[in-house]
Amino acid sequence: MRSRSNRMDPRSIQSSLDVRHASADACHGVQSDTLDAKTRADILGRAAGSMAHPQRTEWNLAQASDPARAGARPLPHAADAPSSAPKDNARPVSTRPVRRRSSRFPRSVFGWFVHFISSAFALPMQVALLGLVGATVFVGVTLPDLPDVEQLRNVQFKEPLRVYAADGAFMSEFGVQRRRPVALKDVPPLVIQAFLATEDSRFFEHRGVDAVGMGRAILSYLQTGTKSQGASTISMQVTRNFFLTPEKTFQRKLTEVLLTLHVEQTLTKEEILELYLNQIFFGHRAYGIGAAAALYYDKPLDQLTAAEAAMLAGIPKAPSANNPVTNPARALERRDYILGRMRELGYIDEDTYRTSLAAPDRAALHRRAPELEAGYVAEMVRAEMIRFYGEDAISQGYRVTATVDSRLQTDAQEALRTALRRYDRRHGYRGPEASLDIAGMTEADMDAHLSAATRIPGLEPALVTRVTRRGAEVYLGQGRRSTLGSRDLSWARTSRNRARWNGPKRSASNAVAVGDLIRVKRNQDGDWALTQVPAVSGALVSIDPHDGAVRALVGGYAFTGTKFNRAVDMRRQPGSSFKPFVYAAALSRGWTPASLVKDVAVKLPRRERWNPKNADHKELGPIRLRQALALSRNLASINLLQSLGIDAAQDYIRRFGFGPEAMPQGLSMVLGTGELSPVKLAEGYAVFANGGYHVIPYFIERIEDADGRVVFQANPPSACRDCWFKTGDGSATTRGTEPTRMAERVIDPRTAFQMTSLLREVVEHGTATRAKKLERPDIVGKTGTTNDYRDAWFAGYQADFVTVAWMGFDDFGKLGRGEGGGKAALGMWVDFMREALADRPIATLDLPAGLIEVRVDPARGVETGSKNGILEYVQEEFRTEAESAPVAVADRSRGGPSRSVNRSAPRVMDDLF
Template identity: 65%
Template sequence: MLDSGARLGLEGDLRSDPPHAPPRDGKRSARAARTKHRGDRRVARRRRSVFGWFTGFLAVLGAPLQLLALGLLGAGVFVSVHAPELPSVESLTQVQFEEPLRVYSSDGGLIAEFGVERRRPVAYEDIPPLVINAFLATEDARFFEHGGVDAIGIGRALLSFVSTGTKAQGGSTITMQVTRNFLLSSEKTFQRKLAEVLLTLQVERTLTKDQILDLYLNQIFFGHRAYGISAAAALYYDKDLDALTPAEAAMLAGIPKAPSSNNPVTNPERALERRNYILSRMLELGQIDREEYEIAVLTPDMARLHRRQPDLDAGYIAEMARQTVVQHYGEEALSQGLRVTTTVDSRLQSAAQAAVRRALRDYDRRHGYRGAEAKIDLDGATEADMDAYLESVIGIPDLTPGLVTRASAGEAEVYIGSGRRVELGLKQVAWAQEFRNANWRGPRPRRVTDVLAVGDLVRLHNEGPGKDGEGRWELGQLPSVAGALVSIAPQDGAVRALVGGYSFNASKFNRAVDMRRQPGSSFKPFVYAAALHEGWTPASLIKDETVKLIGEQDWNPRNSDRKEMGPIRMRRALALSRNLAAINLLQSVGLEDAQNYIRAFGFDLDAMPLGLSMALGTGEMSPMKLAEGYAVFANGGYHVTPYFIQRIETGDGRILFESRAPRSCSECWYRYGDEPALVQGTQTGADAPQVIDPRIAYQITSLLREVVEAGTGTRAKKLKREDIVGKTGTTNDVRDSWFAGYQADFVTIAWMGFDDFEKLGRGEEGGRAALGMWVDFMGTALENLPIAQLDPPPGMVQVRVDPTRGTETKAKSGILEMVNEEFSNALLGPEPVRVAGPTRKADTSVRRSAPRVMDDLF
């Protein structure tokens, strides 16, 4: 058979001698033929040198070397074609590990983590040799000897492929795994493997062995969202790396082989086998001695999940922090290990959350039981079935879900999961009168079965240990009413505590910040401040009588007790929250002048009504915005803007942001003990703008103290402190319950209401529902704090005033008032209201009924 070169030569001859050509000379023709044949053979040899020589060479080699030679050839072709397209290994010198965003309180308590990967990067020099040796024993015993590619390992993988036809072994070194994890995909193709080999050689030339191990041990996955050896040690053993035993180090080293299925929690038997194999390898390599090995293999594994739980419940603040980071740094910042330190104080936040939950539960108890959350058929149900069902029920703090498994007249049994059962007697369900509406409940239950039945999904509340040391369980229910509380520092607006609802898990809506509701009478102090600015004094008489309205025929405002008190001092009118008095006062001040003055408190007047109803708080705002306004009174007249982020820093401590919020002159206002404040009402030490006269801030504080002493907020006297002041607020038909109050260190706003604007019911005005929440929180906040004293600022004088007429008197029956020096001769203000004849008897009658006054919007 002719080879390809011969055929080409022959075809050439045929083409040069056409058919039927005459014969040539014989000798000459024969010599030419021999010469031509030798030339053809030389051409054939030259043409065979590209393919035939290599084929012949391979024929001499054995099968393994043939595969190796073919692999080298393919690698060469791949390098020449794809090398320019491969990623740069220089990026490995600037690797930033994915870490969750962590949010902390001001005192270092963990609030939340955001991110898919749980990771705690650790420097290579801080990883103990024991841990490093465990990974080398199982992953790459010759790591410090080879140049990144272990030829023996690759040859073993090739032989495995030839014999089985599958890519069961990869022959990867630690350096190759780092290359694949950081620079390539994990697909199992020969093309990717060639790229991996090429890049691995470059990695070894670019990084030191220690740097490669650093990347590897901080990157690998250990299951249950844990990445990196430090996070794995904390997750499975709740230990730092230097506290791990040989058995624990070997167990962790065996996880990356199959992290999701063979970790010691998911598959303890398989994980134990692999641990013992790694221990045997460590013994074989001389990394541990015989005694250490025998102890380790006999040690039972104690791995379990130790997920770090937040140190405090502050889901609403955590979400605010997350949104802020995304807004300013992008979505990718959630995996860059940023640390956000908030202004929230752990103790105060816990107190606020507890106060809101307790207030909402108490409201629910006052208005009756709405029945079981669900009805479940328990016929044939096992404990495992009930456990599975209860795990699917949303978890609500302090309200444990349970299934009623037995019920009789005197007792019911409730299964609460994991084999635990609680017995409820009539005493534990006695409060559960049937809810009819906000003002009406059914009769008191006489039997447990009046309330509970088998198959009911209910909630239980534990009131804490009783005399026997056991928890005191009682029937509870998910509150249908909502609540919010925010407390800020008046000096700079730092948020100390914030609660936007009963539980962030149950409702993500942040009522402390995002809600807009009418503040009702809690807005009146701002109208009164505008009047003080225009020349009225706390002694001035204002009209508590029907308002003459022009052009507002459909509005018929009235006091909540449907009575009129006639001329009444400003101090008394605010304490009793007289609606008609506030409207008449606003009308006298002038709507435009009042709005211009109130704007300085930070309110958005676009959200305010343009009419006289503004005096009754018909504009809508959030609890946070109301706190911003009240802070001006609390700090002596400075406007501060609430903020909640104190600092944002990277994982290595580099500060990206640090708050420098403008401050009021904190030492210029309240004082503690006998030490006087500095210069009252000056700008010393302040960089926040002073927006109102400090004398007005003092007078409003004095008026709000009257609310607590003898007005609608007397329940606050429970705290037995003379330095707390505030104002109740209730909107029409008791749909919103507010209490806004402050002390030297805290401005706190409490709110309660329904999200759908349903009525709260009789008796749930601001002086009860919201004030109870406020008192509960402030009782903890002010614990161990001394009483703060507030002295009058310069420019004020003390006068004795007739309590009926508001004019100056020398009678001992007069009351003392602090007024602006320039108004001391005009106590009744720019539009004096005169008292015609004796009115003391009528005034006394109103005083007797004052404690029953409802602080209603109309």
């Protein structure tokens, strides 16, 4: 043979020889298996003579000249053939060549096939044949399992869940992928051309698979042995991104080719290109060209320059390596290459090309910062969306409008943070968050330590670098330095017990030390001052009493510091803030604000070890209900519950939406020994604020899908908005503008009126007099303090807001003596309500029908004709002309005090009736 590539396999040659011998036998009509030895030798001799004839074929020459090369034993000559006859008797060997049918004309298809595969083309043909068979099998097996490409017509791109306040302020965004889908008609031609230039310049010419590119990729693989080129067209990338994995295997590539051909038959080129531009990844969680333009250049697509379009087109090939933010040099090189391709393809002219090359790149991350900081509310929305729509809710592009008002939410956060810092400062400096050895540290080293500190809004981490008698120098990071004066450090004290009021002050020189990691905050003068992250926690929630809409909610100092939402998820004892519900039960069963109860020790069975006392450890004797609630007298309240009956009280209190956890069995219930969350307590107080209707707090106003269709609109049961309070010169009516869905009225409006009057007394002359600084007669509320000052509450309302404030330690530590609801929590409540009511007119209540005004002697609690008496309103059906025992009158009411209680308190004294 002339070349290595045309050599035949030895086994193939031997097989061919066998065929030829068999053919020769057939031509002579001889049955080889019946021949004797002599005849067999004669035939072999003639065959050998034929092989030695000068007209034998080329491949026979090769075999005869090199038997070993042919992979067979040398053919025997006539002289070597075994024979029993003497040599002189041997038949002469004919020199005439054996006549055979021409090889160019096989006698059958099978013969032609055998001859062809025995030729010089056998090896390539076998490879091609095997490849064809393998491909056929692969297509037959794979094709039925391929996904239905029709689903590409209805692709739902993953978009983040976005949360907005009621006034449209952006609050938060949830989801791994940032995306802004755009229609192809809204993508400028320049942007499309940039992607075609770098990804697939023949996109509109091929049918999904580019033969030129595929050949180039195969050649590269044969030369290098690595799969460095995928020859992926835009159509193939769409197929891979939606249906396949990015692994580089031949099986995946063949599957990709099959799917791509199907995609090209199903969709138009424009549809494929639109899918591509909206699906590709650009780094930093940005998917799609719309999101990429906003992220890197903060521009809409139609404002991108040629240089910016080329920069964006270069990112998808390697989002990390070609990123203009993380690797600007590599990205710039890639941009310039694409600009060159755009010029070669005629997409841009020479002037544009040169101008774009010279243009500096100004790419930066332009993430949309929240316009409203409301992490706790946003997290509530996220959890609720997942609860109703499943885990996919955060990637379906839902737009949720919450009920919170951005101004009120900001005021609530500031009020809570101010209250917690104020408390923390009253109880001294606890020391630095960490102490570091900064000797030899560079600014970069200090920056690393500062960046590791938890980010708390308004409280900047800083490192003390120098301390003098006049103050301290601090490093704030990023090269910023400042000085803290002695006045800014003078409040710092040693750590002390939380229950103590005072502690030794530290001088300015030893308040901090070099290497201390501290917190600083801007003061009113704009200078930095020493502060600390409060150890105490707090919560504040404010709802609309008409329908329960949450207008502001804060679950802690900062959502970045702790995700635990104390406004909703916390359960704490409400203390005396629970008393109004027991008092309302008494009013509904015949007691009046002027009824007398004795503020004396309660006689309990000997087996009871509970020994309740008043906060001041004093007993006032018989006092009116108004005084008992205003001064938050524990003993008077217990005696009232004992007279009313625990079962009767619980039946009534359930109307406010409270469950068993809020109403433990026993007289301690009136002292707030159950457990409630701030938002649940606000739900109860809303019944008083709206005239007796039970509304359920809610925080989602509207939900829209990715296409802007409203899929949910809140329509909660509501109270009559103008049937209770009147504002300005207007007047409340019993009709008013009623909502489409009326909430259930659970208590008599007259009881709500009386309770509002009693709670106003708390502000005027009781435990909440600090609220008088607001100078508004329309605010009412009740303080609450639990044993050992572990919880401080204030729950109150006005015509438009029911607000509950709480302060305490998460570990149930003591707040300290004097840190009750009238101080720790009320300050927070007042700060919020001051801002919330800044533009609201004074609201007053009209007297509901069925209440009668009487004048009462404040000392004796009896009706009097004296002008020195105080005015009270009592329910009409409970008034009689005759003076009789109040219990008897109360018994004539519907239900009356429970007779099942073994009453040890004195009988209620009330001579009004």
